[in-house]
Amino acid sequence: MxxxxxxxxxxxxxxxxxxxxxxxxxxxxxxxxxxxxxxxxxxxxxxxxxxxxxxxxxxxxxxxxxxxxxxxxxxxxxxxxxxxxxxxxxxxxxxxxxxxxxxxxxxxxxxxxxxxxxxxxxxxxxxxxxxxxxxxxxxxxxxxWNTTMGAAAADFALEKGWKNAYVVTDQFIAYTKSLPKYFKAQFEAGGGKILLEDSYNNGDNDFSAQLARLQALPEKPDVIFLSSYGTDIGVIIRALREVGYDAPVLGGDAYDDPALHQALGEKFGNDVYFVTHTWAGPGxxxxxxxxxxxxxxxxxxxxxxxxxxxxxxxxxxxxxxxxxxxxxxxxxxxxxxxxxxxxxxxxxxxxxxxxxxHMPNKAAAIIQLTGGKTSFVGWRRPASVPAP
Structure with a gap:
């Protein structure tokens, strides 16, 4: 800190x-x-x-x-x-x-x-x-709200042509539990398919059981929506990459942590996207x-x-x-x-x-991580969001 x-x-x-x-x-x-x-x-x-x-x-x-x-x-x-x-x-x-x-x-x-x-x-x-x-x-x-954050992530995934998803929900707090719910609702409403919904407990630092279920699927996901928190985000992304899952990883504003970007580094900090509050870089x-x-x-x-x-x-x-x-x-x-x-x-x-x-009506910023470095994708304001 x-x-x-x-x-x-x-x-x-x-x-x-x-x-x-x-x-x-x-x-x-x-x-x-x-x-x-x-x-x-x-x-x-x-x-x-x-x-x-x-x-x-x-x-x-x-x-x-x-x-x-x-x-x-x-x-x-x-x-x-x-x-x-x-x-x-x-x-x-x-x-x-x-x-x-x-x-x-x-x-x-x-x-x-x-x-x-x-x-x-x-x-x-x-x-x-x-x-x-x-x-x-x-x-x-x-x-x-997560209604907007999840919807913006889902709209972005569909815009990129990612048609099916693997969704992981960290059971840590209300934020990590509700974000994937709204991603799923928006993704399916837009024609996307959820291949598997999985669960994780923050602090476990062991993603092997989830990997086994993922590897048992008959097809690989186009995108992995990972709703987690703190250092566990990096643990899970590394675990996915080390067994060959190179699909884009998508998440919320908990990813907006320079310590995470540094931990993932050049090797693992690629094809990671997250929805957050603003952009403070070039442009x-x-x-x-x-x-x-x-x-x-x-x-x-x-x-x-x-x-x-x-x-x-x-x-x-x-x-x-x-x-x-x-x-x-x-x-x-x-x-x-x-x-x-x-x-x-x-x-x-x-x-x-x-x-x-007191629902806040506002847009979301989407950020990409490449080689552990951030770049700005753009602002997104979903035309509609799931009901809270």
Missing amino acids: SKLPGLVHAVAIAACMGTAVPARADIVIGAALNLTGIQAPMDEPGFRGAQVAVKEINDAGGLLGQQVKLVNMDGKSDPVTVGNVAVQLVDEGAQLIMAPCDFDFGSPAGREAQAAGLVGISTCASDPLYSSWSLGDKQFTLSM ASPEMQKFLGLYKDMYQKDPDTSFVATGYDTVMLLAEAVKAAGSTDGEAVAKALEDGQFKLLTGELDYTPAAEG
Whole structure:
């Protein structure tokens, strides 16, 4: 995990140790992002991006005439800790809440924000469980839902002429379990065929039983849809390649981890595609280029994952909604989010009303891995998505 330089690093460490939320003279965003544990590859980059957004806002004069303070307390990739941290942030005066990625880890923070009447936004929870239906009318996620992520992957596969698929579902969390469900629904609706649906348990580090079932099929798949998490993604891809399965591997935003790309390397990091939040490489938008400059000024390096943009966008989205509402009042900010249309680094975004789940309407970025290096395939916005 990358270290945060200078003062930003000191603030992050102090916050993780439980530093009190600043006085109410500032607009305070309380974050329960996971800087350690299995969620860190998603949340820690998001925290860095959020710091860039806060500095940009404050350098431009602040928000509603006040400075913005971001206070993060490490959720430690533990749902109970995330919930406890959120309670502490609320008790100490946070007015807005940033929740971690994914329903299992982020929902405890969302529930505490809702109980306190505060707007909360997860930086990248994508399971449709992360919705106003289950968490309340003031809770949102910046990410596309898995309905869009899975549909975009399926449409891309069919566009490439891949007609049959082998699908692996990691039984780890809601994200890994629902993503292949929506891929399958969209793939079959478009005329694709699922040759075999298989299961895997995160942490097993043994894919031999699944390989045996795959090898027993009368035909090889055109594409392998692998919904897994963390280092297990690399373990499974290596296992597939080592026994001669060279079909393209397709997955979701959990693949957007530079440690995975490095682990696969030149030998195994080929014909891998994933759906994620944005593209920050050559040909990126002018808005992204501006962000990259600000990011490099702060961290003296370029970002290596799109999750930095999810943190930046979450802060900017909260700021736009607060400005439109004229206050940090939960009901007013939630209404501003429902009514607004937002142009972000992760694409254009608008939300459905609370009665419809606060579903995020947005496009998906598709990235290709070749020789362990990423390249941009393009944006995709499915014409229709499976029902959540």
